[in-house]
Amino acid sequence: QLQLEESGPGPVKPSETLSLTCTVSGGSITSSNHYWGWIRQTPGKGLEWIGNIHYSGSTYYNPSLRSRVTISVDTSKNQFSLKLSSVIAADTAVYFCARLIETGPGRGVTDPWGQGARVTVSS
Amino acid sequence: DIVMTQSPDSLAVSLGERATINCKSSQSVLYSSNNRNYLAWYQQKPGQPPKLLIYWASTRESGVPDRFSGSGSGTDFTLTISSLQAEDVAVYYCHQYYSTPITFGQGTRLEIK
Numbered sequence: 001q002l003q004l005e006e007s008g009p010g011p012v013k014p015s016e017t018l019s020l021t022c023t024v025s026g027g028s029i030t031s032s033n034h035y036w037g038w039i040r041q042t043p044g045k046g047l048e049w050i051g052n053i054h055y056s057g058s059t060y061y062n063p064s065l066r067s068r069v070t071i072s073v074d075t076s077k078n079q080f081s082l083k084l085s086s087v088i089a090a091d092t093a094v095y096f097c098a099r100l101i102e103t104g105p106g107r108g109v110t111d112p113w114g115q116g117a118r119v120t121v122s123s
Numbered sequence: 124d125i126v127m128t129q130s131p132d133s134l135a136v137s138l139g140e141r142a143t144i145n146c147k148s149s150q151s152v153l154y155s156s157n158n159r160n161y162l163a164w165y166q167q168k169p170g171q172p173p174k175l176l177i178y179w180a181s182t183r184e185s186g187v188p189d190r191f192s193g194s195g196s197g198t199d200f201t202l203t204i205s206s207l208q209a210e211d212v213a214v215y216y217c218h219q220y221y222s223t224p225i226t227f228g229q230g231t232r233l234e235i236k
Binding site: 046047060062100109112116 | 161163171172173174175178184216218220221222223224225226227228229230
């Protein structure tokens with residue numbers, strides 16, 4: 001059974017870069033018909049898609065975050081990662097990684113999800 | 124962006140009764156070439172990630188009880204729980220994967236009356 005687990009260094013200070021890694025187990029990240037994505041959840045904005053990556057390296061980002069987001073993949077470790085630069089308090093959220101079963105360019109049915117990593121942006 | 128609007132924001136239903144949650148998209152999520160609606164429903168319980176219940180608007184995910192059903196097409200969709208059980212208390216989200224940016228509804232909180 002496919003499982004995903006987020007990991008990261010913990011609290012982040014304003015203006016710094018948030019970094020998270022998602023480790024995939026029970027399946028290969030090199031599946032051709034899957035994307036690997038990041039979604040965050042806040043009480044105010046709800047669920048917000050951040051972006052996806054295909055193991056080939058193709059990326060798709062939410063335009064609202066595109067200028068600050070980088071998603072990368074490491075097939076040798078079966079992992080993918082998120083970097084969000086110049087963070088502000090509003091980036092405080094629970095960050096989920098997930099698999100997307102491709103239904104079109106950069107999108108798909110999102111399942112399963114990781115348990116989520118709570119990231120706080122605070123000085 | 125396709126805006127997903129759910130109604131109501133919260134709902135209280137008696138055990139064994141029917142619960143109905145609505146979702147409206149700001150533009151159609153029906154892809155004419157394959158006649159599929161790119162719409163999914165998720166259930167989220169406290170401290171857990173969203174769990175996929177329904178995709179293609181009406182296809183139940185494996186293992187999901189058959190009291191859960193999805194219907195609708197184009198811009199208007201419904202999630203129905205035919206006989207509410209205590210374990211169904213959760214927040215429910217609709218989600219469109221028709222176009223990027225993929226978007227979610229604001230959620231509907233379902234409680235026991």
